Amino acid sequence: MNTVILIAGRTWKTIFSNRATMALTLFLGLALCLATYTGWEHYQSQQRQRLKYKAIVRAQWLAKPDKHPHRMAHYGYLVFRDQHELSFFDFGIESFAGVSIFLEAHKQNTANFSEAGFSGGMLRFGEMSVAMVLQLLVPLLIFFLGYNAISAERESGTLKILLCQGISWEQLLAGKTLGIIGVVFTLFLPVMLLTMLGWAVLSNGHLSADAIQRFGLLLAGYTMYFSICAGVAVWVSACCSTSKVALTILLAGWVCGMMILPRLTQAIGVQLHPAPARIEFAANVEKELHRQGDSHNPDDPHYAKLKDSLLQQYKVTDVKQLPFNYGGYVMAEGERISAAIYNRHQQKLTDSYQKQNSFTIAAGYLNPYLAIRYLSMALTAADFDTYADFQDQAEAYRYQLAQQMNKLQMKYISNATPGDTDKPATISHTHWASMPDFQYHFKPVAAVVRTQAATIGALLCWLALIIGCFLGASKWAKSL
Amino acid sequence: MEFKIFFSNRSTVYGVLILLFSGLFALYLGKTFIAQQQTVIEKAIRLQPENTARNRQYFGKELGTLMYHNKFTMIHQPDPWAAFSNGQRDIYPYQLSVSMLGLQGQLYDTDLHNPVTLLLGNIDLAFVFIFLFPLVIIAFTYNLLSAEQESGTWRLIGAQAIHPWQVIGRRLLVSITTIFAVAALLMIVAVVYLQLPPDIRLWRVSGMVGLYLLSWFALATWIISMGKSSDFNAAALIACWVVLQMVAPAILNVWVTWKYPVPEALETVVKQREGYHEKWDLDKKSTMDKFYAHYPQFKKYPFPEGQTFSWYWYYAMQQMGDDEAAQGVAGMSAKLQQRQQFTDIATLLLPGIQTSLRLNETAGTDLQQHLRFLKAVAAYHEEVRLYFYPLLFTGVSSQQVDWNRFKVAQFKETADDKGGLQLLSAGIFIVLFAGGALYNYRHRTYHF
Numbered sequence: 001m002n003t004v005i006l007i008a009g010r011t012w013k014t015i016f017s018n019r020a021t022m023a024l025t026l027f028l029g030l031a032l033c034l035a036t037y038t039g040w041e042h043y044q045s046q047q048r049q050r051l052k053y054k055a056i057v058r059a060q061w062l063a064k065p066d067k068h069p070h071r072m073a074h075y076g077y078l079v080f081r082d083q084h085e086l087s088f089f090d091f092g093i094e095s096f097a098g099v100s101i102f103l104e105a106h107k108q109n110t111a112n113f114s115e116a117g118f119s120g121g122m123l124r125f126g127e128m129s130v131a132m133v134l135q136l137l138v139p140l141l142i143f144f145l146g147y148n149a150i151s152a153e154r155e156s157g158t159l160k161i162l163l164c165q166g167i168s169w170e171q172l173l174a175g176k177t178l179g180i181i182g183v184v185f186t187l188f189l190p191v192m193l194l195t196m197l198g199w200a201v202l203s204n205g206h207l208s209a210d211a212i213q214r215f216g217l218l219l220a221g222y223t224m225y226f227s228i229c230a231g232v233a234v235w236v237s238a239c240c241s242t243s244k245v246a247l248t249i250l251l252a253g254w255v256c257g258m259m260i261l262p263r264l265t266q267a268i269g270v271q272l273h274p275a276p277a278r279i280e281f282a283a284n285v286e287k288e289l290h291r292q293g294d295s296h297n298p299d300d301p302h303y304a305k306l307k308d309s310l311l312q313q314y315k316v317t318d319v320k321q322l323p324f325n326y327g328g329y330v331m332a333e334g335e336r337i338s339a340a341i342y343n344r345h346q347q348k349l350t351d352s353y354q355k356q357n358s359f360t361i362a363a364g365y366l367n368p369y370l371a372i373r374y375l376s377m378a379l380t381a382a383d384f385d386t387y388a389d390f391q392d393q394a395e396a397y398r399y400q401l402a403q404q405m406n407k408l409q410m411k412y413i414s415n416a417t418p419g420d421t422d423k424p425a426t427i428s429h430t431h432w433a434s435m436p437d438f439q440y441h442f443k444p445v446a447a448v449v450r451t452q453a454a455t456i457g458a459l460l461c462w463l464a465l466i467i468g469c470f471l472g473a474s475k476w477a478k479s480l
Numbered sequence: 481m482e483f484k485i486f487f488s489n490r491s492t493v494y495g496v497l498i499l500l501f502s503g504l505f506a507l508y509l510g511k512t513f514i515a516q517q518q519t520v521i522e523k524a525i526r527l528q529p530e531n532t533a534r535n536r537q538y539f540g541k542e543l544g545t546l547m548y549h550n551k552f553t554m555i556h557q558p559d560p561w562a563a564f565s566n567g568q569r570d571i572y573p574y575q576l577s578v579s580m581l582g583l584q585g586q587l588y589d590t591d592l593h594n595p596v597t598l599l600l601g602n603i604d605l606a607f608v609f610i611f612l613f614p615l616v617i618i619a620f621t622y623n624l625l626s627a628e629q630e631s632g633t634w635r636l637i638g639a640q641a642i643h644p645w646q647v648i649g650r651r652l653l654v655s656i657t658t659i660f661a662v663a664a665l666l667m668i669v670a671v672v673y674l675q676l677p678p679d680i681r682l683w684r685v686s687g688m689v690g691l692y693l694l695s696w697f698a699l700a701t702w703i704i705s706m707g708k709s710s711d712f713n714a715a716a717l718i719a720c721w722v723v724l725q726m727v728a729p730a731i732l733n734v735w736v737t738w739k740y741p742v743p744e745a746l747e748t749v750v751k752q753r754e755g756y757h758e759k760w761d762l763d764k765k766s767t768m769d770k771f772y773a774h775y776p777q778f779k780k781y782p783f784p785e786g787q788t789f790s791w792y793w794y795y796a797m798q799q800m801g802d803d804e805a806a807q808g809v810a811g812m813s814a815k816l817q818q819r820q821q822f823t824d825i826a827t828l829l830l831p832g833i834q835t836s837l838r839l840n841e842t843a844g845t846d847l848q849q850h851l852r853f854l855k856a857v858a859a860y861h862e863e864v865r866l867y868f869y870p871l872l873f874t875g876v877s878s879q880q881v882d883w884n885r886f887k888v889a890q891f892k893e894t895a896d897d898k899g900g901l902q903l904l905s906a907g908i909f910i911v912l913f914a915g916g917a918l919y920n921y922r923h924r925t926y927h928f
Binding site: 031034038039041042045046049050052053056057060064065067071074075076078080092093095096097098099100102109110111112113114115116117118119120121122123124125126127128129132136137140144243244247248251255259260262263264266267269270271274275276277278279280281283349353356357360383384387418419420421422423424 | 491502509512516520523524527567568571572573575577585588589590591592593594595596597598599600601602603607611612615619710711714715718722725726727729730731732733734735736737738741742743745746747749750753754757760761786787788789815816819820823827832833836837840845846847
């Protein structure tokens with residue numbers, strides 16, 4: 001063990017005595033600081049914007065005068081997607097997901113106004129965030145630090161000497177890897193502490209226990225990821241005959257794994273599990289709606305039957321004699337049916353997206369970059385699951401709003417149809433406050449971790465693979 | 481002779497094969513992506529008359545109700561070049577269905593997306609040209625000089641009294657020829673496979689791609705002209721690639737969103753919704769007066785003032801939603817132009833991004849083209865309004881309407897050309913770095 005630490009220490013010192021690596025390391029440290037700052041500013045400005053309009057929407061809702069409740073149901077509500085405070089760390093799908101949904105009776109709208117919709121093509125080249133630096137650039141640094149870890153010793157002939165001195169392959173590989181990990185952490189830990197401090201200061205000390213746990217798990221995830229990268233670099237260096245070949249292989253792997261494979265696996269996932277376009281989706285929903293009963297169709301058999309059974313139950317001859325507003329009752333029934341159908345189709349759509357994504361997640365077992373990318377997005381609540389969850393919560397709120405207004409209509413609106421020139425039927429505006437404001441609730445960290453079993457498993461598998469390779473090193477490694 | 485040496489190296493063959501294979505695969509993916517959109521477009525064309533017929537059956541009694549439900553579709557037809565450079569076509573909706581109600585509440589509806597797919601991006605031939613070709617160029621050139629120095633053969637060349645830069649130049653020419661041959665082959669396949677029209681745009685795109693590739697050769701030549709080791713060259717070139725293609729655009733993106741936020745978007749929805757809905761609680765006359773101010777030609781139609789509800793008033797209220805959101809819309813479009821200008825200038829020093837943006841522009845898959853599409857939808861919507869307003873005001877029944885008048889509208893427009901910026905961007909690189917390299921070769925003495 002002492003030998004391992006000795007080698008690690010020497011590796012660490014050699015790397016830090018090199019001016020070029022020092023410059024590179026400093027550059028990355030600066031990039032991380034910059035990413036922390038811009039990430040936070042970005043998060044803040046987006047969040048400020050959304051909170052501002054959220055407050056306006058609420059105030060306007062409460063300020064509406066006496067009205068027919070169905071008018072309020074059509075006035076509807078605008079909800080804005082909340083960002084998790086940790087999204088300053090990893091933007092995830094943030095820029096590509098819609099920001100606001102208009103919620104109204106009878107109709108489910110899309111989430112609109114994603115940042116990508118306002119952007120020229122440049123957004124496709126990526127966004128600067130702490131996660132981007134850690135996922136893409138730090139591994140590149142690790143590869144540059146580690147590509148000649150063993151091969152340089154071999155080229156200069158010192159490898160044989162080392163092995164003759166009784167140092168085992170296992171000790172050598174472990175020591176070199178630990179040395180590189182040490183270098184990365186000398187850089188990474190202060191920046192992470194700074195990030196943590198900056199985060200605490202910028203949020204005025206309002207750190208929730210849940211967010212701190214998420215941050216801790218992020219640290220653990222990235223630690224695993226960096227260890228894997230360092231292990232791969234040393235391993236490749238030990239396998240290749242020359243440093244040049246090792247560098248070429250590592251760089252090619254980096255380009256493939258981080259630039260090409262993610263696009264490729266996702267493209268294949270999309271081809272394997274095609275999802276409907278909006279127009280097809282709407283046509284499918286509508287088709288089923290017509291089959292099950294359409295409250296907008298005056299001759300619909302479902303509603304004719306409903307009417308008859310109501311008349312029978314209340315022993316009256318005309319809907320106008322019912323003790324509640326019949327129009328409100330029909331709309332409540334229509335909303336119930338249409339929302340159920342819509343939700344079923346929406347669930348199917350979400351499932352097919354998840355299947356598309358699962359292909360890329362599975363590729364995490366081949367490519368640890370994909371595993372950490374998904375894990376990081378999930379922990380900062382900037383992933384697909386959170387987005388789908390937001391849509392679900394917004395739809396639940398829409399349904400609640402529509403039904404609340406239908407209930408008010410049934411209870412307070414008279415059954416008599418007003419004439420052409422009569423004052424329209426209204427209820428008091430004091431009822432509007434009975435509909436609470438929309439509040440998105442993030443999933444607790446434990447629930448997030450459960451959904452990430454695959455990505456965490458992929459990282460663990462890679463770690464195990466590398467440790468296994470190192471333990472069996474004396475069998476495969478060559479000293480010449 | 482140089483070619484023979486060049487191709488005797490196994491990694492050269494791999495490089496060429498990787499480019500060819502990924503180029504062909506990218507062509508397939510790009511074409512499939514557009515073909516899927518075409519299928520949806522055909523479906524939309526088929527669905528509109530069906531939907532109109534059903535709406536007429538259900539709501540035909542009253543034209544006002546029918547117009548509340550009935551939608552009119554406009555389609556953004558992809559250009560053949562869109563399969564070459566998919567650009568933002570996955571993000572922006574390519575077909576919009578709008579009813580006669582307020583436009584601003586419908587214009588920004590998106591299609592259904594998997595945001596992860598949007599995040600990871602798609603693969604098309606433009607991607608291969610922009611991202612992969614430079615990497616292979618780096619692989620072909622980084623040790624042109626240093627390998628000779630490291631193996632000692634440089635001494636021999638020096639002894640033969642030829643200028644060293646002539647030798648380097650010849651080798652460079654071989655790899656330039658190889659890369660350009662691969663690029664040309666892929667372009668020819670693209671022309672046949674994607675059925676690209678052989679017009680001026682083909683030459684413009686070829687020119688852009690060619691210049692872009694040359695700019696990478698210029699950069700690589702300059703780096704190797706400094707006479708450092710192979711390891712240094714490889715690291716420096718990869719670092720250049722990472723900075724130019726990843727880090728710089730990533731920083732610029734955050735800068736643009738931060739510097740030019742678009743709160744006008746959210747403001748527009750809020751204003752439009754309020755502008756329409758508050759009219760329910762206001763005096764009808766004030767709404768109608770504003771409506772007549774917008775459309776003086778409709779003053780001649782009498783408005784039934786005493787009635788609790790009339791479609792006349794209803795559609796005037798809808799119109800007010802749009803009118804009151806107009807400021808937000810103008811602000812939004814000004815902001816987007818500012819962003820565009822900033823991006824155009826900032827990416828002059830990033831030939832990869834500049835080329836990619838200009839390719840999207842030529843293929844009609846960029847933001848500007850989408851904004852033109854939105855404008856066309858707005859014009860179409862106005863046409864529908866102007867046709868139906870008098871019919872609604874005079875109480876015409878839906879039987880008398882000429883429903884064939886509004887078929888699915890198609891938007892197809894070729895983009896304006898800012899190819900000059902790309903020329904400038906790649907030109908700066910080529911002149912600067914090729915000049916620097918030439919200077920180095922002439923004035924430097926390389927250690928043997």
